[in-house]
Amino acid sequence: MFCYQCEETLNGTGCTKNGVCGKKGDVADLQDDLMYLLKSIAFYNSKARANGLNDARTDKFMLDGMFATVTNTNFSKTDFERLISEGFEIKDGIKQKLLAAKVIDEKSGSSFPRWIKEKLLGASPNAGQELPLMAKVTPESLANINTGILATENEDIRSLRELLTYGLKGIAAYAHHASVLGYRDDDIMAFMENALLATMDDEMGVDELVPMVMECGSKGVATLALLDKANTTTYGNPEPTAVNIGVRENPAILISGHDLRDMERLLEQTQGTGVDVYTHGEMLPANSYPAFKKYDNFVGNYGGSWWKQKEEFEKFNGPILMTTNCLVPPKESYLNRIYTTSIVGFDGVTHINPDENGAKDFSAIIEQAKACKPPEQLEEGTIMGGFAHVSALSVADKIIEAVKAGQIKKFIVMAGCDGRHKERDYYTDFAEALPEDTVILTAGCAKYRYNKLDLGDIGGIPRVIDAGQCNDSYSLVVIAQKLAEAFGLEDINDLPVSYNIAWYEQKAVLVLLALLSLGVKNITLGPKLPAFVSPNVLNVLVEQFNIRPNATVEEDLKVLL
Structure with missing residues (x-):
């Protein structure tokens, strides 16, 4: 190996x-x-x-x-x-x-x-x-x-x-x-x-x-x-949404991963069963799609990032459906409550395959949920989401006015992945240390390092604009391109935008390559550089795109601001 x-x-x-x-x-x-x-x-x-x-x-x-x-x-x-x-x-x-x-x-x-x-x-x-x-x-x-x-x-x-x-x-x-x-x-x-x-x-x-x-x-x-x-x-444009992070007293199913089609199937099949549905991890943005808001048993989001599964899945009490990547090898204490589907797999858990027509039957999960205790409450309140490009650009005039008036001095793209190592506290500290005239643009699970901080707003514009899953990173590109057009800039690098990207796995590698292909330069990447990038290849990336590793919060604030 x-x-x-x-x-x-x-x-x-x-x-x-x-x-x-x-x-x-x-x-x-x-x-x-x-x-x-x-x-x-x-x-x-x-x-x-x-x-x-x-x-x-x-x-x-x-x-x-x-x-x-x-x-x-x-x-x-x-x-x-x-x-x-x-x-x-x-x-x-x-x-x-x-x-x-x-x-x-x-x-x-x-x-x-x-x-x-x-x-x-x-x-x-x-x-x-x-x-x-x-x-x-x-x-x-x-x-x-x-x-x-x-x-x-x-x-x-x-x-x-x-x-x-x-x-x-x-x-x-x-x-x-x-x-x-x-x-x-x-x-x-x-x-x-x-x-x-x-x-x-x-x-x-x-x-x-x-x-x-x-x-x-x-x-x-x-x-x-x-x-x-x-x-x-399929599901409409995400809308700015205050997502509930508390719990109700009903038995429930937790859905994690990224697959919106499985989300839809689960909501359809749990109607009238007395079983609630909560999202976890990268499924959080599903709360902002209009098509899912009609389901009265769709409660909100439970817990945080993928790496907290062992603690949060145990406390959820009900079954968990993993639809795509971000599975952590489960503990024995909840192994019998984990279900996988699609390309996800772990030996010893129940896998749900589609039938010959592509339909999936989640009745086994629903029946198990009925016999489980309600989720243990982890937190309460709401977090804001749903600022994909259509929603964000609907207030573009307001954003442009705030920039011209000096109310917003800088946008910091803090997209990408979260991870379990202590060094990732850097991203929380960095977000907290940003001056009040900066706005964070994010997508992916990296947001869990700061999306529950009380960072306030700038004239009604949230200081954390969350475009959604890592799948929705495209929204950040569209927002940047449209802002460049609005300011009459030919080069996207002339925008008051800096990039402090966190990576973990291969989807984040693709997002980084996508940014480079669009000519984005001066990206700060962390929490450490990829092991698969040789010194000579790194030199090429530095020379052509000025990629740099992150350092300390203080040093990076000076560079990125």
Whole structure:
């Protein structure tokens, strides 16, 4: 095992036995195998797509497979063995389509790129040689292939390949959510396939990989825009909402993760049952969608960030539904109350699969909830949310007037992820230390470090403008672009906006690449820099974009203000 895809990786270098996240070494190895297999599928499916032979099942498998490897998403050895088995079936099915359509010739391998032949056969193959390993990878051969990160020996090439891979995992996560709601983009899928193959191409050096990484960022913007359209078309534009954080006396279900479709299903099925529904973690923004406000058993949000699960899930008393990433390996005391669905998995918990029509039956969760005590109250009051781009821009004139009048001197983008390490108290301290003429723009679970602070408002404009989930980071881009237009600025970097971004996992990597692709510079990143970014690659990012690590609150205030 070797894994360094998340911010908490062991000693800031890499996990080699088990993951700090709770992932076992054998599961990490299976995830590496799955990623290699996905590259093999991409190899075939890029040809199928070019010839109009690709299908929706393959696209879904590509998205789900990559999303399942995102940190804190799936810990199940059984699930990854099943995914690998299904992947071989899909790969072989595409191969047969291509052979039948005479797109490929199994005897000569003439239609395969030279780099694959040379890399995997050791020499330029002549007619009559068997197909290269990428095309012929089998369950048996997979066990003998080094599918891990360290198979790439050159540190800088490895760094760029992993940066690209983690960006692709972020795209897969966001495209998965859009796909669930029926929104898909063939160009995004085609890029993902080509980019996966680029991570195997030894003919691509630093000069070729850097533009590919930047293109991943621009495709990330397109993916986030697609998801924004999917969410708002389906559930309406989020509205500024005071979200209840107290509890009622009814038994209840807690829903966590990010999937709004599962949220809708759960609310529909709990109507009239006497069971309340609360959000947790990144599901908090669901409280601001108009479509969900009609449900009288939708109470509000319970608890805080993902890493507090072990304490908060125990106190909730009722069952918990995990819809996407942000699962922490559960304690025995509430293991029998955890349910997973979609790409989430943990051996020993109940998983809810859709039926042949895509419907999900949550009756088992509802029946268990009826027999549980109501949630233990953690806090009371409300927190504000719902300031996605439509809501925020509806008061753009007011914001512009406040800037021109000197009431707002600076916007600080504090988006991204939260984490469990003590050093993340920095973000609370930084928010508290900001002068009263600054406004925080946020999205993602990073907000839990300061969204319950009493920071007040500026002329009715909240000092924390929360755009929603990390999925809603696109709103921050739209807000910044529209403000630049309103002030007549051609360069987004001329706005009174600074960036103090917290990262944890691969979706945040994609958001960072998206910002870079838009030309955003002078980003402060923390709480520590990614282990997978080599010194030389870091120098490129510093030279081109002036990325810097965060320091102390005092030092960063001087820089960012």
